[in-house]
Amino acid sequence: MAGFYNNKRVLVTGADGFMGSHLTEKLLAEGAKVSVFVRGSSTIGTTQYALRNIKHIEKNLEGIITGNIAAQDAKDLVIKNRPSIIFHLAADA
Incomplete structure (x- = not known):
């Protein structure tokens, strides 16, 4: 499986959660081009809080x-x- 994710475009929804943040780290380490989808808000403070795990x-x-x-x-x-x-x-949750 080594190299499978290398240069693949990957989307992780829920990347700000425990499992999603760890998966995102692993995918980046494997060379994937990762985009993430996280729950957002109209306020920048709430969005920054959502991104705390990544x-x-x-x-x-x-x-x-x-x-x-x-x-x-x-x-x-x-x-x-x-x-x-x-x-x-x-x-x-």
């Missing part, structure tokens, strides 16, 4: 998408990034 790897990400994963515009954002692989870990 702050140390933020500079290595291809992109950060914030919003409601259930919203129609989320589909458009996902299509725009054209991921080869999607890990859907977003959930209400």
